[in-house]
Amino acid sequence: MNAERVELTLTVNGEPRAVAVEPRKTLADTLREDCGLTGTHLGCEHGVCGACTVLVDDEPVRSCLMFAVQCSGVEIRTVEGLADGDRLHPIQQAFWEHHGLQCGFCTPGFLMLATSVLEARPDIGDEELREVLASNLCRCTGYQNIITSVHAARDQMRP
Amino acid sequence: MSWTGRSLRRFEDPALVRGLGRFVADVADNHTGARHAAFVRSPVPAGRIRSIEAPAGASVFTAASFSGIGTICARLDRPDFVPLETPVLASDAVRHQGEPVALVVAGSRAEAEDLAEQVIVDIEATRPVLDAAAATDPDAPAVHRGLDMPMGNNVVLDARFATDELEAAFEAADEIVEIEIRAHRQNALPIEARGAMAAHDPGTGRTTLTAANQMPHMLRTALADILNVPEAELRVVTPEVGGAFGQKMCVPREYVALVAAARLLNTTIAWIEDRSENLLASWHSRDHSYRLAGAFSRGGALLGLDADIVCNIGAYSNYPVTFGVEPLMALAELPGPYRLSQYRVRSRAVTTNLCPIAPYRGVSRPVLTLAMERLIDTAARRLGLDPVRVRRTNLVTEFPYSMPTGLPVDPGSYSETLETAVEAVDLEGFRRRQQQAAAQGRYLGIGFSVFGERTGYGTPAFAARAMEITPGYETVRLEMNPSGDVTARIGASPHGQGLATALSQLLADELGVEPRQVAVVHGDTDAAPYGWGTFASRSMVIAGGATKLAGQRLAARLKEIAAHHLEASPDDIRLEQGSATVAGTSIGMALPEIARLAHHSSHRLPGDMEPGLAVSATYDPAGTFSNACHAAVVEVDPDTGAVCLERFVVIADAGVEVNPMIVEGQIHGGVTQGIANALYEELVVDGDGNLLTASLMDFLPPTACEIPDIEVTHIQTVTDASITGAKGVGEGGAIGAPAAVLNAISDALAPLGIEVNEMPATPSRLRELIRQAVPASTAETAAAGG
Numbered sequence: 001m002n003a004e005r006v007e008l009t010l011t012v013n014g015e016p017r018a019v020a021v022e023p024r025k026t027l028a029d030t031l032r033e034d035c036g037l038t039g040t041h042l043g044c045e046h047g048v049c050g051a052c053t054v055l056v057d058d059e060p061v062r063s064c065l066m067f068a069v070q071c072s073g074v075e076i077r078t079v080e081g082l083a084d085g086d087r088l089h090p091i092q093q094a095f096w097e098h099h100g101l102q103c104g105f106c107t108p109g110f111l112m113l114a115t116s117v118l119e120a121r122p123d124i125g126d127e128e129l130r131e132v133l134a135s136n137l138c139r140c141t142g143y144q145n146i147i148t149s150v151h152a153a154r155d156q157m158r159p
Numbered sequence: 160m161s162w163t164g165r166s167l168r169r170f171e172d173p174a175l176v177r178g179l180g181r182f183v184a185d186v187a188d189n190h191t192g193a194r195h196a197a198f199v200r201s202p203v204p205a206g207r208i209r210s211i212e213a214p215a216g217a218s219v220f221t222a223a224s225f226s227g228i229g230t231i232c233a234r235l236d237r238p239d240f241v242p243l244e245t246p247v248l249a250s251d252a253v254r255h256q257g258e259p260v261a262l263v264v265a266g267s268r269a270e271a272e273d274l275a276e277q278v279i280v281d282i283e284a285t286r287p288v289l290d291a292a293a294a295t296d297p298d299a300p301a302v303h304r305g306l307d308m309p310m311g312n313n314v315v316l317d318a319r320f321a322t323d324e325l326e327a328a329f330e331a332a333d334e335i336v337e338i339e340i341r342a343h344r345q346n347a348l349p350i351e352a353r354g355a356m357a358a359h360d361p362g363t364g365r366t367t368l369t370a371a372n373q374m375p376h377m378l379r380t381a382l383a384d385i386l387n388v389p390e391a392e393l394r395v396v397t398p399e400v401g402g403a404f405g406q407k408m409c410v411p412r413e414y415v416a417l418v419a420a421a422r423l424l425n426t427t428i429a430w431i432e433d434r435s436e437n438l439l440a441s442w443h444s445r446d447h448s449y450r451l452a453g454a455f456s457r458g459g460a461l462l463g464l465d466a467d468i469v470c471n472i473g474a475y476s477n478y479p480v481t482f483g484v485e486p487l488m489a490l491a492e493l494p495g496p497y498r499l500s501q502y503r504v505r506s507r508a509v510t511t512n513l514c515p516i517a518p519y520r521g522v523s524r525p526v527l528t529l530a531m532e533r534l535i536d537t538a539a540r541r542l543g544l545d546p547v548r549v550r551r552t553n554l555v556t557e558f559p560y561s562m563p564t565g566l567p568v569d570p571g572s573y574s575e576t577l578e579t580a581v582e583a584v585d586l587e588g589f590r591r592r593q594q595q596a597a598a599q600g601r602y603l604g605i606g607f608s609v610f611g612e613r614t615g616y617g618t619p620a621f622a623a624r625a626m627e628i629t630p631g632y633e634t635v636r637l638e639m640n641p642s643g644d645v646t647a648r649i650g651a652s653p654h655g656q657g658l659a660t661a662l663s664q665l666l667a668d669e670l671g672v673e674p675r676q677v678a679v680v681h682g683d684t685d686a687a688p689y690g691w692g693t694f695a696s697r698s699m700v701i702a703g704g705a706t707k708l709a710g711q712r713l714a715a716r717l718k719e720i721a722a723h724h725l726e727a728s729p730d731d732i733r734l735e736q737g738s739a740t741v742a743g744t745s746i747g748m749a750l751p752e753i754a755r756l757a758h759h760s761s762h763r764l765p766g767d768m769e770p771g772l773a774v775s776a777t778y779d780p781a782g783t784f785s786n787a788c789h790a791a792v793v794e795v796d797p798d799t800g801a802v803c804l805e806r807f808v809v810i811a812d813a814g815v816e817v818n819p820m821i822v823e824g825q826i827h828g829g830v831t832q833g834i835a836n837a838l839y840e841e842l843v844v845d846g847d848g849n850l851l852t853a854s855l856m857d858f859l860p861p862t863a864c865e866i867p868d869i870e871v872t873h874i875q876t877v878t879d880a881s882i883t884g885a886k887g888v889g890e891g892g893a894i895g896a897p898a899a900v901l902n903a904i905s906d907a908l909a910p911l912g913i914e915v916n917e918m919p920a921t922p923s924r925l926r927e928l929i930r931q932a933v934p935a936s937t938a939e940t941a942a943a944g945g
Binding site for chain 2: 022024025032033036037038039040041042043044045046048049051078079080082083088092095096097099101102103104105106107108111130131133134135136137138139140141142143144145146147
C-alpha cells in the first residue's frame, strides 16, 4: 500500500526535476506520471519489449526495470530530449524518411537504443547493429525499415 | 504529376518520433485527477462464484453493482448459430481463466492493483473443457450450462456447404490426399496492450471513452445498447493506437465496465492493461483444426475437395463480428485461387473454457492458406510432381472467376506472381544447392504459397454471413475551409497504417492542392461521420474510395463556382497547383479565393448553390482480391529443430499503390507476423487450463535477428472493383507467410518423409517429428542411407 514517499531530484534531458515518489515506483512511471514525459512507453513492464528504453548516463536501460530512487545523480535522457527545438535528431529524421515506424508506440525505445549505440560506436557493423536492435520488439515494421533507418542515421552521425 | 503512386513521407511521423504522439496511457497520465482501475480476474478456467469479498472502504464493482446493464451479444441470423451472451463482469459462472470478476477503482494504478489483490473471490472450480474435439463429446461439461445446443454439446455453429458431384470427383481421382492441419492458439500482440479512460461529465451528462480501439463508432453503439443510454450521451475517441491487428476491433467487457463505473461514480477512470492480462485475457486468435481430402488426377489437377474445419472459439463470442467469422470465412474461402468445381465443407465453432477468439490479421486465411498450400505440396510429393507444376495446373487464370461457394474473384495475377517468384528464388539453382547441401547432411528447403486476400468488402459481403450488425460502407465528409485548405473527416480509424497521408495524396490529385493542405480527422465520434473503422484490409479501398468520390464532388463544386466567375464552362476548368484555371489560358482563380467566396460571399455563388464547400460521399463496394506469391528458403537443423530463414521473397499485387512506401511497410510487417505465427508464437495451456505463456519470456515474438530482409516485387493488376484501383494490403503478408514457411520446412525434411502440418513449427515439434521419422538413429545417417 502507500509507502512513504522519497524526495529526490532527477536530471532528465539536462534539466533538474524534483519529485517525491514511493520507493517502489519505477523510473518509467516516474518519468510519465511525475515529469509529464509520456514519450517513454510501456509495452510489457517486465523488461522484454524495450519500448521504455531510456538512456542513463548514455547507456540504454529498461526504465520499467529501474526504480526512480536508483536514479539520483545520473543523467537521464528520453525521446523528448532528442530533437533540438524544431530540428529533429538525425535518428528521428532517418526513421521518418525510411518509414521506420508505423504505429509509433515502440519507436521512442528504438530511437533511444539506436542513439546510444551510434554515439558509443559510430562505426558499428551491420551484423552487430542488427544484434543490438534485437534488444527491442516492434510488431508493425518487420524491423527491416528500422534497420534501414539506423543505417542511414549511422552514415549521417559519423563524425 | 500525380501524387498517387508517390512514397510521400508520412504526416503522422514527426509527432511520433518526438514522443509527442498521444496514446491512451499518455492521455490518462496527462489527465489530472484521473482515477485508475484494476480488474480482479478468475484464476480458474471454469467454476461457480460462491462469494466476492472486498476490502473495507474500497471502491469495488461486481456484476451485482451493474444490475440493469445488459450483456454483450452479437448475433448471426442463421439457424446453425447459437448466440452466446457475455456478462460485463462474471456473475455466477466463470468460463475462462482471466475472466473479469470485479473492478477496483483507486487513486493510482498501483493502489488499484494492491486493492485488487485483497479482493477475495471464492470460486468452486469445476472441470474445464479445453480441447474443441473433446468439448463436443456428449459427456463433456457444458461451457454454457442451461443453453440449448441443438447441434451438439458445446457446438455453437455448424455450417455446411456442398456441390452436387463431389463423390463422382473422388471416384474419378487417381490419388486422394488426406492431411490434417493444426493452427495453435496465438495472440495478436500489439506492443501497446489494451487500455481506456472513461470520463463522465456530470454537467453535460455525457461520457467520453478514450480507448485503444479500431472501431470507435461501433464501440459507441455497443456501449449505448449495453448500458441503455442514448448514443448522443456517449463519445468515443481513439487517440494514437499502438498497433491492433484485430485485437482492438471487438468490444471488450473491460471498456464497458469502465464506462459503467465512471457514470456511477461521476468521475474519470483509466485502465491500462498489463502484458500478462493481455496474453491471458485480451482476445486470443487462430486455434483451428482442418481435415482435408483432395481428389487429384495423375497430372495434378484438383478435382474435388472435402473439408472438415473446427474452430475453438473459447468461452464467449466477440462483438460485433461474432465467433462465426472464423468458421464461415474458412468455409467460404478455403479453395483459394485454385480452380475447383466440386467442394464439400463442414465448418464448426466450438465453445470451450479458454479465452474468447477475435479476428487477428488475416482471420481464418493464414490457416486456410496453410491448409490448401500444404495439400498442394503433399499431393505433389505423392504424385511425384513438382509443387510449382501442380500450382500451375490449378491456378485460376481467367477472370472474373467464381469460387465453388459463389464468391466472385476479380482479375489478379496469381500465375504471374508464382512465375516471378520462381525466377526470383532461382528455383533450379536452389535445387542444385539443396542437393549439394544434402550431401553434407544439411537440410535446405523451399516453399511457395499462392493466395488471394479478399479485401475491401462492403455491406453485401458481410450480409452474406447474415450478420445482425452488418458492416461495410465508409463515409467521408469533406470541406474546403475559408482559407482554402481541406478537412476530411473519415469513419475509418487508422492506427499505424498512414492512412491520413495516403488519403491526402488522393485528395491532392482530385483538388489540385498539396497533400499537406489536407487535414484528415478520424477517431472521434463527435467529429467523424459514422463508419466501421479500420480492419480487414479495407481502409484504402473503402475509405479511399469514399475520399475519392467526395474529392470529385468538391472538385465539381469548385469548378462550377470558378466557371461562373470566369465565364467559362465547368468542363474547361482545371484544378491544378492551388488554382482553378480555364484550360489553355492563364485565366483562373486561386482556390482560397473561391473558398473565401463560398463561405463569406455566398450571395455571389451561382444560381441556387448552397453556401460553403462541404460535401459528403459514401462508398460500399462488393470487394476485391489482392494476391501474392510468397517463397521461403529455409535451413533446418535436424539436431535442434531450429529453422533458419535464409530468404523470404514476396511478389505482391495490391493493385494501385497510392503510397508504395506504406504498402511495402504493410507487407514487411504482415510477413513478419506470419513468420512469427509459423515458427514461434503459441499460447500454451496446461491440462488444467492454466496459461503457461503469460509473459514475453514464454510467448516469443521474433526480434530483428529472426527476420530476414523481405524481398518484395510489385505487380499491379487493374481492377474496376475498387474506384481507386487499390486492392488492400494489410493482411496479405500474414496470410501467405505461414504456408510458405511450413512448405519450406517440409521440403527440407522431405528426405526423412516428414510433412509439417502444425503451426507454430517450434523446435520441439520438429524434433519430435524427426525422432518419430528416424527412430534410434541420427537424422544424418538416415539421410545418408536414403
